[in-house]
Structures are given as structure tokens and as C-alpha cells.
Amino acid sequence: xxxxxxxxxxxxxxxxxxxxxxxxxxxxxxxxxxxxxxxxxxxxxxxxxxxxxxxxxxxxxxxxxxxxxxxxxxxxxxxxxxxxxxxxxxxxxxxxxxxxxxxxxxxxxxxxxxxxxxxxxxxxxxxxxxxxxxxxxxxxxxxxxxxxxxxxxxxxxxxxxxxxxxxxxxxxxxxxxxxxxxxxxxxxxxxxxxxxxxxxxxxxxxxxxxxxxxxxxxxxxxxxxxxxxxxxxxxxxxxxxxxxxxxxxxxxxxxxxxxxxxxxxxxxxxxxxxxxxxxxxxxxxxxxxxxxxxxxxxxxxxxxxxxxxxxxxxxxxxxxxxxxxxxxxxxxxxxxxxxxxxxxxxxxxxxxxxxxxxxxxxxxxxxxxxxxxxxxxxxxxxxxxxxxxxxxxxxxxxxxxxxxxxxxxxxxxxxxxxxxxxxxxxxxxxxxxxxxxxxxxxxxxxxxxxxxxxxxxxxxxxxxxxxxxx
Amino acid sequence: xxxxxxxxxxxxxxxxxxxxxxxxxxxxxxxxxxxxxxxxxxxxxxxxxxxxxxxxxxxxxxxxxxxxxxxxxxxxxxxxxxxxxxxxxxxxxxxxxxxxxxxxxxxxxxxxxxxxxxxxxxxxxxxxxxxxxxxxxxxxxxxxxxxxxxxxxxxxxxxxxxxxxxxxxxxxxxxxxxxxxxxxxxxxxxxxxxxxxxxxxxxxxxxxxxxxxxxxxxxxxxxxxxxxxxxxxxxxxxxxxxxxxxxxxxxxxxxxxxxxxxxxxxxxxxxxxxxxxxxxxxxxxxxxxxxxxxxxxxxxxxxxxxxxxxxxxxxxxxxxxxxxxxxxxxxxxxxxxxxxxxxxxxxxxxxxxxxxxxxxxxxxxxxxxxxxxxxxxxxxxxxxxxxxxxxxxxxxxxxxxxxxxxxxxxxxxxxxxxxxxxxxxxxxxxxxxxxxxxxxxxxxxxxxxxxxxxxxxxxxxxxxxxxxxx
Numbered sequence: 010x011x012x013x014x015x016x017x018x019x020x021x022x023x024x025x026x027x028x029x030x031x032x033x034x035x036x037x038x039x040x041x042x043x044x045x046x047x048x049x050x051x052x053x054x055x056x057x058x059x060x061x062x063x064x065x066x067x068x069x070x071x072x073x074x075x076x077x078x079x080x081x082x083x084x085x086x087x088x089x090x091x092x093x094x095x096x097x098x099x100x101x102x103x104x105x106x107x108x109x110x111x112x113x114x115x116x117x118x119x120x121x122x123x124x125x126x127x128x129x130x131x132x133x134x135x136x137x138x139x140x141x142x143x144x145x146x147x148x149x150x151x152x153x154x155x156x157x158x159x160x161x162x163x164x165x166x167x168x169x170x171x172x173x174x175x176x177x178x179x180x181x182x183x184x185x186x187x188x189x190x191x192x193x194x195x196x197x198x199x200x201x202x203x204x205x206x207x208x209x210x211x212x213x214x215x216x217x218x219x220x221x222x223x224x225x226x227x228x229x230x231x232x233x234x235x236x237x238x239x240x241x242x243x244x245x246x247x248x249x250x251x252x253x254x255x256x257x258x259x260x261x262x263x264x265x266x267x268x269x270x271x272x273x274x275x276x277x278x279x280x281x282x283x284x285x286x287x288x289x290x291x292x293x294x295x296x297x298x299x300x301x302x303x304x305x306x307x308x309x310x311x312x313x314x315x316x317x318x319x320x321x322x323x324x325x326x327x328x329x330x331x332x333x334x335x336x337x338x339x340x341x342x343x344x345x346x347x348x349x350x351x352x353x354x355x356x357x358x359x360x361x362x363x364x365x366x367x368x369x370x371x372x373x374x375x376x377x378x379x380x381x382x383x384x385x386x387x388x389x390x391x392x393x394x395x396x397x398x399x400x401x402x403x404x405x406x407x408x409x410x411x412x413x414x415x416x417x418x419x420x421x422x423x424x425x426x427x428x429x430x431x432x433x434x435x436x437x438x439x440x441x442x443x444x445x446x447x448x449x450x451x452x453x454x455x456x457x458x459x460x461x462x463x464x465x466x467x468x469x470x471x472x473x474x475x476x477x478x479x
Numbered sequence: 480x481x482x483x484x485x486x487x488x489x490x491x492x493x494x495x496x497x498x499x500x501x502x503x504x505x506x507x508x509x510x511x512x513x514x515x516x517x518x519x520x521x522x523x524x525x526x527x528x529x530x531x532x533x534x535x536x537x538x539x540x541x542x543x544x545x546x547x548x549x550x551x552x553x554x555x556x557x558x559x560x561x562x563x564x565x566x567x568x569x570x571x572x573x574x575x576x577x578x579x580x581x582x583x584x585x586x587x588x589x590x591x592x593x594x595x596x597x598x599x600x601x602x603x604x605x606x607x608x609x610x611x612x613x614x615x616x617x618x619x620x621x622x623x624x625x626x627x628x629x630x631x632x633x634x635x636x637x638x639x640x641x642x643x644x645x646x647x648x649x650x651x652x653x654x655x656x657x658x659x660x661x662x663x664x665x666x667x668x669x670x671x672x673x674x675x676x677x678x679x680x681x682x683x684x685x686x687x688x689x690x691x692x693x694x695x696x697x698x699x700x701x702x703x704x705x706x707x708x709x710x711x712x713x714x715x716x717x718x719x720x721x722x723x724x725x726x727x728x729x730x731x732x733x734x735x736x737x738x739x740x741x742x743x744x745x746x747x748x749x750x751x752x753x754x755x756x757x758x759x760x761x762x763x764x765x766x767x768x769x770x771x772x773x774x775x776x777x778x779x780x781x782x783x784x785x786x787x788x789x790x791x792x793x794x795x796x797x798x799x800x801x802x803x804x805x806x807x808x809x810x811x812x813x814x815x816x817x818x819x820x821x822x823x824x825x826x827x828x829x830x831x832x833x834x835x836x837x838x839x840x841x842x843x844x845x846x847x848x849x850x851x852x853x854x855x856x857x858x859x860x861x862x863x864x865x866x867x868x869x870x871x872x873x874x875x876x877x878x879x880x881x882x883x884x885x886x887x888x889x890x891x892x893x894x895x896x897x898x899x900x901x902x903x904x905x906x907x908x909x910x911x912x913x914x915x916x917x918x919x920x921x922x923x924x925x926x927x928x929x930x931x932x933x934x935x936x937x938x939x940x941x942x943x944x945x946x947x948x949x
Contacts, residue, residue, distance in 0.1 A: 123837065126836055126866075127732065148732070168681075170675055178652075191928065195924045196924065198921075199925070201920065202900045203833040203867075203901045203902040203905060204866055204867075205867060205906065206904065207638040208913065208916075208917065208921070209920075209925075211684045219680055262595075262619075262705050264704065302778060366596055396596075397674075430672045432673040432675075433678050434678050438677040447678065447679060450679075451668075452668060454667040455679075458661065466931060477679055
């Protein structure tokens with residue numbers, strides 16, 4: 010797929026790139042690679058966006074090294090592309106005009122745990138699973154779970170969230186402060202460790218979600234939560250997506266503090282039944298989790314069951330026993346592999362939108378109609394407490410006609426979400442893939458403000474060119 | 480008090496100001512006033528910062544009118560100062576170099592209630608009490624409560640919060656989207672109504688807390704909550720501030736979803752005892768509120784009582800009965816008037832800081848030592864779940880020596896908070912009064928980024944000059 014929006018990007022002077030690479034090679038030796046395989050692995054390989062490698066990959070091991078690299082690139086006006094784990098889905102790590110990829114995965118130290126303050130200071134290459142394993146003895150955990158074992162720097166950069174954002178928020182809500190290397194190689198600390206502040210512009214939230222286009226994150230202070238004393242989980246079938254969505258709305262209106270609430274559509278249920286040898290009714294399915302005390306999660310689960318019944322759903326099968334809970338949630342854990350085995354040989358390419366929850370059922374049902382009309386296979390799974398859902402078409406990539414039909418469905422989906430007052434992406438980010446929807450979502454005035462901010466903070470456009478704004 | 484930081488502000492050309500006022504007078508007639516009394520009432524009158532009136536006050540009744548005013552002021556490079564209810568505490572509404580004050584209090588319509596989506600679209604002059612009264616029939620409410628019956632536009636502009644931020648967050652967490660008039664008179668919509676988004680820079684959070692220095696808010700979409708089925712509230716005495724703070728820390732680590740947790744220090748307890756004829760022990764006092772189901776708030780209250788006992792506090796007296804709860808919380812509601820009557824003739828000037836909660840007891844105790852050393856009267860009340868507390872010195876304003884001693888205590892307090900990893904203001908904002916601490920809090924790199932953003936969005940510095948950055 011050609012990425013029209015980046016076609017007009019200014020290319021750096023090849024001689025400048027060569028100079029920067031040579032200076033950095035001198036400085037970093039074996040930790041700088043220009044091997045094609047390394048460069049390709051550090052660009053997009055997960056979707057149908059093209060693989061656009063940087064000219065070199067440097068493995069940074071400290072903030073001081075990131076500063077050095079940025080200063081060299083700034084001096085020679087060479088692009089800088091940050092890389093964490095490479096699990097983003099909209100081409101964020103591509104280098105459409107080349108440049109230097111800074112791999113921060115070796116910056117993976119946990120610097121300070123502040124148990125009393127419920128926060129932790131980490132380097133950007135720390136992944137969420139490693140973080141939670143390291144925290145286990147403290148009784149605390151970091152709740153955001155986007156699925157992939159992503160780096161926290163990357164999660165902050167893309168404003169990631171996932172299954173339990175309905176309870177714990179997104180990265181926007183869970184980053185207290187960051188250290189960021191700016192375009193002239195200075196380092197800014199975006200905020201203090203105070204839980205709240207009214208002291209000036211919100212630099213933290215400016216960098217969260219900026220996808221590496223305003224600076225390179227070198228440290229994060231993030232909020233932690235106490236590990237809940239009890240967790241209940243369960244599954245509940247509904248006659249229609251509308252009935253399931255109505256149950257979700259009433260649950261949230263009632264103030265039931267649901268921790269996760271996931272919707273699987275009929276096609277997704279069929280896929281997990283086949284893969285995991287389950288016998289779930291072939292009907293829309295909600296999967297829920299509640300966090301709290303034993304009494305609290307029991308009460309919440311019972312109340313949800315009553316709400317489900319009111320909307321023709323249920324019975325809500327739930328348990329607080331970890332093993333049984335895992336079995337009930339098996340379907341959710343197997344979603345990806347179930348989809349893959351549902352159509353062997355196909356590539357699964359995920360996209361996401363988020364709409365006001367009152368429009369969720371309409372948005373999903375209209376999309377299902379498109380899927381049927383276009384004759385594609387595309388299961389839907391949603392973090393429906395937030396009105397966020399994923400469409401994951403299973404595509405035979407050598408069938409150009411099928412690829413074209415999938416693209417029509419996605420195009421219609423995004424425009425529909427925007428027309429319903431929603432956003433073109435709830436949690437995947439813009440990268441290269443969704444730049445084309447930005448004008449419709451933000452209007453020319455909004456885009457103009459974003460461009461002014463970009464230009465003010467990165468006048469030579471060295472940071473991750475061709476992303477977010479094109 | 481002279482405001483040194485604004486001394487170097489560029490003054491607008493008096494002829495340009497006269498031209499702008501005359502054009503606007505033509506357009507707005509009686510809705511523009513140049514009367515001294517009106518102009519003075521629209522500048523700071525609540526603190527010891529000087530009263531710095533604008534050249535004229537215009538009462539805007541629609542977004543289109545705000546656009547008109549901004550366009551006239553932009554053309555003539557005349558300052559624009561937005562005004563909601565005038566309840567801010569750091570001189571945010573002052574006009575140190577004159578200009579046009581836009582009073583948006585008549586823009587007070589509730590535009591759309593989206594009960595299913597738990598959000599509401601309002602004009603910026605809607606006050607929080609009016610909003611909650613209007614919402615009563617929906618079963619929903621807006622939780623943020625800064626004390627004053629402030630306008631929502633002003634609350635967003637100052638990133639306000641208050642007693643229940645520990646449960647519901649601050650304005651940063653509760654504004655979904657805004658419409659804002661920018662420096663060239665364009666109107667930007669900062670985001671969609673989706674509960675979360677990863678689509679580009681976070682314009683909403685950029686304007687929240689920008690104190691009118693980047694644009695004028697003309698509409699807000701804010702999150703609502705279901706009114707809790709049950710509320711329990713109570714009071715609990717502790718031997719020391721440290722014991723109270725330790726109980727707060729363990730409560731939050733345990734994941735008990737406390738809705739409010741307020742600390743009154745001994746001096747404040749004495750004041751409310753005297754004023755409200757209570758017989759509270761003269762010891763640090765925590766006042767708590769829990770929101771949830773009957774069973775839930777009962778369990779939470781019991782658990783907190785156990786934690787209190789572990790730290791030598793208690794017994795925790797609590798109830799779910801509204802009348803008894805009001806009686807128990809009487810002390811909190813009377814704080815302001817109790818303080819005033821504690822020292823008749825004195826002016827109460829509130830300041831606030833916020834520190835990591837692990838440092839809260841140290842910060843308060845060191846401040847109490849300063850208060851004793853300087854021989855001033857200054858009760859402390861804190862939203863301690865967030866590490867945020869207020870010092871409210873009662874000052875005889877004609878006693879220059881006392882005023883000087885109060886200023887020493889405040890100066891030490893702010894520097895102490897910053898040295899403890901906290902912020903110079905948790906919820907009051909910067910305005911004019913706290914500009915002098917911004918460099919210490921954010922460093923030169925942070926301030927430089929803020930200045931670049933300000934310059935990019937407001938190149939002629941027409942929006943609220945002399946605030947936030949000076």
C-alpha cells in the first residue's frame with residue numbers, strides 16, 4: 010500500500026545522513042548496525058503498511074547516549090525514530106525518509122519503586138510484563154494491558170490502553186511524569202511526582218500520544234495500583250449486540266466499577282469455539298472482570314447478572330476462583346490464535362475506533378453489514394465499556410480484490426465512527442496509517458494547532474517524520 | 480504586593496486600546512462597561528495581589544460574540560482576559576497591562592445531556608452547583624468540587640479539583656472536549672466525545688490548566704457519574720499528622736475507593752470547635768466519605784476504621800444516614816467561616832501545594848513549625864488522599880510585619896514542597912502569584928517549552944498576559 014500522505018516529506022541530504030551514521034558508528038561501534046536485516050526488523054512488519062527501514066539502528070543504553078544521538082542528528086538534520094518493542098500497528102516505527110532508529114529496549118531498568126506513593130520510575134524499554142513481575146513482592150501492579158508485551162515508553166508514546174481502561178484509564182491517566190530529550194538535545198522533566206498539579210501547561214499529556222514526533226522519552230514515572238484482594242470474572246451471552254451494549258451502558262450508569270468488559274461478536278465466538286473446543290452459544294458474548302474485596306466483587310457480579318437478565322442476556326456465569334476464571338476467560342485469551350486458525354494462511358490486520366457508547370451497537374451492526382456485503386472475514390472484539398472496538402480482518406494478502414474489499418470496510422468504519430462523534434483510533438494511534446483521517450477528525454483549525462506545536466518544538470522535523478501529521 | 484514578574488510586560492498602545500474599546504462599544508452597547516466599579520469587580524479582589532482592572536468589561540452571550548471580540552483585540556494587539564465567576568485565588572483575572580475582560584457568565588446554557596454516554600455539553604459560564612441542580616432528574620452528577628461555586632470554564636482553565644479528586648480525578652480527567660477561540664479568532668474543537676482516543680496531540684489537556692493564556696473556552700463536554708446509591712461519611716481523630724497520613728497511605732494502597740479524605744490540623748479543629756460549638760478532641764482529624772452500594776460503603780468504612788486503629792487513631796465514627804452525616808461533616812463545611820471568626824478582622828488568604836503522599840506528614844509538620852516560629856495563625860486543611868493541602872493564614876493586613884512573616888512561611892512552604900518532589904500548586908493554579916516558582920518547578924528547559932507553545936499559539940501575547948509564564 011502506498012502511503013500517499015508521506016509522499017511529500019522532505020528527504021534528508023544523503024551526505025548528511027552518511028556523516029551522522031559515521032559519527033555515531035565511531036561513538037557506538039557494534040551497537041550501531043546498518044545491516045538490512047536489523048534495519049528491516051526495526052521497521053513495520055506487523056501490518057500491510059510497507060516496511061520502511063532507517064539507515065541505521067543504534068542501541069542506546071542511557072539517557073546520555075540518547076542525547077548524544079539526538080544532538081548529532083539535530084546538527085545534520087537527520088530523522089530520529091524511537092523504537093521500543095516494535096508492536097505498534099500503524100507504522101509508527103517506519104522511517105519513510107530514512108534516518109537513525111534509536112532502539113531503547115536495553116534501557117530497561119526499574120529505577121525507583123515508591124510503594125507509599127504508588128508510583129515507579131522506570132526506563133522506557135521496560136515492558137509491562139517485566140514491570141509487573143518485578144513489582145510482585147510489593148503488592149502493587151501496573152494495570153494498563155494493551156495485549157502485546159509492549160515497552161512502557163512505546164505505550165506512553167502511543168497513548169495505549171486496552172482491556173481494563175474502563176476502570177484504570179489509559180496511559181494519559183497513568184503517566185505522572187517523563188524525562189524527554191527535545192530537538193536541541195536538552196532534557197525536560199515534564200512534571201513532578203505530585204499526584205496532581207495546576208502549575209502551568211501539561212507537558213506530560215503533550216508528550217503522551219505524540220508518537221515520538223516531539224521528543225524521545227528516556228524515563229517515565231507511572232502510577233501503580235494495589236493488587237485487588239479478589240477478582241471475579243465471567244461470561245454472559247446476549248441475543249444481540251444492542252442488548253449487550255445496553256447492558257454495558259446501564260452497568261456503567263449504575264456506578265458498578267467493572268474492571269474489564271469485553272465484547273466478542275458472533276464471528277469471533279465461532280472462531281474461539283472452533284479453536285479452543287468450547288461450546289459457547291453462537292451469539293454476542295460479554296466477558297467481565299471485577300476487582301475489589303470478596304464481598305464487593307460478589308455483589309458487583311450479582312448486580313451485573315441482574316442487569317443482563319433485564320436485557321434478555323445471561324445467565325452470567327462467574328467465579329472468583331482463579332482456575333475457573335481462567336477457563337471462563339479462555340476464549341478471550343485465545344482470540345488472536347483462534348482467529349488465525351479460523352482462516353489458515355490469512356494475515357490478521359487489526360484496526361480500532363472508539364465511539365460514544367450510545368452509538369456502539371449501531372456502529373458495530375453497520376460494520377457487520379459491511380463485512381457481509383463485502384464477503385470478508387473480520388471478527389470484532391471490543392473494550393466496550395469505553396465504546397472502543399477492534400476489527401481484525403483475516404486477509405489472503407495475495408488476493409488483491411479481497412484486500413481492496415477489506416480496505417473499503419475499514420474506510421467505511423472509520424468514517425462512520427467519526428460521523429457518530431467518535432475517533433479514528435481509540436488506542437492504536439495514528440502512525441502513518443491513519444493520517445488521512447486526521448483532517449476529518451480534528452478539522453483544519455485543530456490540525457493547524459498541532460502543526461504549530463510540532464514546528465515550535467521540532468523546527469527541523471527530525472523527530473519521527475511522516476507520523477501523526479504527515 | 481508588587482508582582483515583580485509582570486513588571487517587564489509589554490503595554491499595549493493606548494490608542495489601539497481606545498480604538499478596540501470604541502469598536503466593541505459600537506457592537507455591544509450596554510454590554511460593554513468602562514465603569515471603574517465594574518472593571519475593579521472583574522479583577523482580583525480575593526487575595527493580597529493588587530486589583531488590576533481591564534480597560535473595559537464585555538458581557539459575551541455566545542461563541543460568535545467571543546470570536547468577534549477576539550478578532551478586534553487581535554487586530555489591535557489588545558489583551559483579552561476571560562472571566563467566569565472571579566473565584567480564582569492567584570490573580571488569574573487581573574489585567575496588569577489593561578485590555579478587554581470577556582465576562583462569559585451569561586454563557587450559561589446546558590446544551591446537551593447525553594445520559595447514556597455519561598457526558599454533558601455546556602457553555603463555560605455554567606457553574607457547578609447550577610449544573611448539578613439541572614442534572615438532578617437524570618441520576619447523574621458532576622463530581623468535581625473546588626469549594627467555590629465556580630464556572631466550569633474557569634475550572635477547566637485552572638485545572639481545578641477539590642475534595643473528591645482522590646476518587647474522581649481533576650478537571651484534566653473530566654473534560655472530554657472543548658471549543659476554544661484561538662488567537663486569530665478561529666474556533667477549535669479539541670477532541671471528539673469518545674471516552675478515549677489516540678488520534679494526535681492532546682489539545683484538550685493542553686488547554687486545560689492554561690489559564691486563558693492560549694485561547695478562550697466557549698464550550699465544554701464533561702464527564703458525568705452516576706449518583707451513588709449510598710454514601711457513608713465520618714470523622715476520625717489521630718494522635719499525630721504522621722499517624723493520620725500513614726492511615727491514608729495504607730487506605731489507598733489497599734485499594735479502598737475513598738471518595739473524600741480530608742485532614743484538619745489541630746489549629747483548624749480548634750477553630751471549628753469554637754465556631755460550630757463542637758467538642759472534637761484537639762488533635763489532627765480525618766474526615767472521610769465513601770460512595771457505592773449500601774454493603775460496599777459499609778465494608779469500606781469498617782475497613783478504614785481497622786486501619787485507623789492500627790495507627791493509634793479512632794474510633795472512626797461514621798454513618799450512612801444523610802442527616803447524621805451532615806452533622807459529622809459540619810466541621811468541614813464550616814472551615815472557612817470558622818477560620819474567619821477565629822480571628823475577627825483578619826483576611827484569610829489561601830495557598831496550596833501538593834507533594835508525594837509519603838512526604839505529606841513531613842511537609843505539614845515542618846510548616847507547622849514555621850507557623851509557630853513566625854507566630855502567625857494559619858490553619859491547615861488538606862485533600863490528603865492526593866498529598867494536596869491548603870494553608871490559610873489569617874492576617875491583619877494593616878500589620879506589615881505580620882504580612883511579612885506570613886510571606887516567609889508561604890515561601891518556605893512552596894520551596895519545601897518542590898524540594899520534596901511536589902508542585903507549587905496542586906489546584907489553585909499559577910496566575911500571577913506563583914510565576915516566581917515556575918523556574919524551580921519546571922527548570923529552564925520546561926519553561927522554555929511552555930514559552931515556545933505560548934508563542935506558537937499566541938504570537939502577539941494577547942491572551943491573559945502576565946499569567947502562568949509572566
